[in-house]
Amino acid sequence: MNKEKKIAVVLMSGGMDSTLCAAIALSQGYEVAGMHLNYEQRTKAREERAFNEICDFYKIKKRLLIDVSYFKQIGSSSLTEVDMQVSKADLDSSAIPTSYVPFRNANILAISTSWAEAINASALFIGASQVDGSNYPDCRQSFFDAFQSAIDLGTKPESKIKIITPLINMTKADIVREGAKLGVPFELTWSCYQNSDKPCGVCDSCALRERGFRLAGLEDLLAV
């Protein structure tokens, strides 16, 4: 392996978007360091399997799995008006729904920048899109630009870490088309929020995926 190769940290959820991100980083000559976050979500094990299979496919050796289940504590805190105890009781309660985590992408970028700085990476790929799906404030390019300034000012002078958002203006159909062009193994990815054996076909994520393949005029091998 070329030791001069530039390293890119790629946030890899195991889904389609971030897998395309990894393919793009590789096509640009980066050595990819794959970072996978889990937060005790329902399909955690399935997504982790997808992450590893995709890394195996691309022969990605640098892998880091990070537990950010603190998202659950914060998510649930918005639903509880009672005083919060310091105990981990909140974590143990499976009754508390934890959907939206405010400012999640900032957390993700901060963690991945820390790793990028630790391993001397020069780029940070994140598969956010501001056109398709939910209109979260921290999915917009203007937010990423602001975070870039925070990185420039908050890391060591010799660190030069650039956030790269190659999918920012892509629809899911664009992602399918671009992935097909680059030979992305979409059949290894996992999108369903609900199931871990067979995609449910009805959750938001399954619906977005189905529409993307349909509009791109391509077949989703995972759904066959």
Next chain:
Amino acid sequence: MNKEKKIAVVLMSGGMDSTLCAAIALSQGYEVAGMHLNYEQRTKAREERAFNEICDFYKIKKRLLIDVSYFKQIGSSSLTEVDMQVSKADLDSSAIPTSYVPFRNANILAISTSWAEAINASALFIGASQVDGSNYPDCRQSFFDAFQSAIDLGTKPESKIKIITPLINMTKADIVREGAKLGVPFELTWSCYQNSDKPCGVCDSCALRERGFRLAGLEDLLAV
């Protein structure tokens, strides 16, 4: 309790600086929500005890303890690597000290902003100082300003969360003097990076604390 009271999330490590921050937030009329992070550092349990005792002292009810031991995975820090030596104090050095966790304050700000948004807080107090001791890039006001822009752009339009850094231009001696004025219970705080029973007296943090009290001409009850 007055329901109209504005809420401030205060990052409370259990040390002197963040305890002064809590006192300042309270003196400005905020209801304080105390957030404490641990990352499997050597003195974790002792710092957690300090956090709780300080919250008890100030009757702070909203408390959130977050495990960020992923810092340990990212590594490259003497605070988290058990087999790395904590460097001896060299207060005049302008080098970045070995206790540096890459981009740590960004992680901390991202987490606390998430909580602030979840509980409708309007302020976020962090006891960073850019004048005394450690030359962390993410302890400078310019970094906090950049992160403020990321917060403004990355949170919901109705969220107005302001980072407040009341200690940013204070030396440790200033902090001791201001704390004394506000009746801060410094004897409940913990600063030592090394020990949990009796301060070691030689680590960076102990040296800074000792110098602060000495220059302020006050007695550190913890050291007596």
